[in-house]
Amino acid sequence: MARVKVKKQSTFIDMTAMSDVTVLLLTFFMLTSTFIQKEPIQVSTPASVMEIKIPETDILQILVDNDGKVFMSMDKQEDRVAVLEKMGEEYGITFTPEEVNKFRLAPSFGVPIGQMRSFLALPEDEQDKILKDYGIPTDSTDNQLKSWVKNARLQNRDLRIAIKADQATPYPIINTIMTSLQDIRENRYNLITTLKVVSTDN
Structure with missing residues (x-):
């Protein structure tokens, strides 16, 4: 008996649904991701067992390296600009619109206010290279950290x-920062630490 030859047909798989799911997942991750801001220095934070989540908005971060250099960052660009203008008024410095715009886009800052204009005149890549060598003054004769924090608080009460x-x-450096905050009646602040893993072994 002759065998019946079945004609081969190509298999077709509709990938439309898979493409839709992929696009939706990609959009979801893009919208919910939080980008890490560029920082002028890398710090290794101490470990702690306390777990309190710091809010992602309305944050003024004070960054301190192991040499005592102090840098700051604010999450809202409008606040940054307003604080710079207040600092300019306090120290008698007028910033041009171009300088203000450069400062608006800077994620972190940490230059003595007297050198801010010359710093902002540099290209961005040059700023990134030399920013770590500066730092906001915190000494008793010219504690600009107090002025930055005070003007930031006036701009944003939250x-x-x-x-x-x-x-x-060293602790004396941290103590200087905390004393500076207490001098302007900023007694509530968070210390950023790394979560310490607690052993459950007996």
């Missing part, structure tokens, strides 16, 4: 202050 310091930073 501001939360967070101190992020390297674990090798």
Whole structure:
């Protein structure tokens, strides 16, 4: 008996649904992701067992390296610009619109206010290279950190202050930062730490 030859047909799989799901997942992750801001220095924060989530908005972060250099960042560009203008008024410095716009786009800052104009005149890549060599003055004769924080508070009453310091930073330096905040009646602030893993072994 002769065998019946079945004609081969190509298999077709509709990938439309898969493409839709992929696009939806990609959109979801893009909209919910939080991008890490560029920081002028890398710090290794101390470990702690306390777990309190710091809000993602209305944050003024004070970054301290192990040499005691202080930098700051604010999450809202409008607040940044307003604080710079207030600092200019306080120290008798007028910033051009171009300088203000450059400062608006800077994620972190940490230059003595007297050198801010010359710093902002530099290209962005040059700013990134030399910013770590500066730092906001915190000494008793010219404590500009107090002025920055005070003007930031005037601009945004809901501001939360967070101190992020390297674990090798000497305590007297941290104490100077905390004393500066207390001098302007900023007694509530968070210390950013790394979560310490607690062993459950007996």
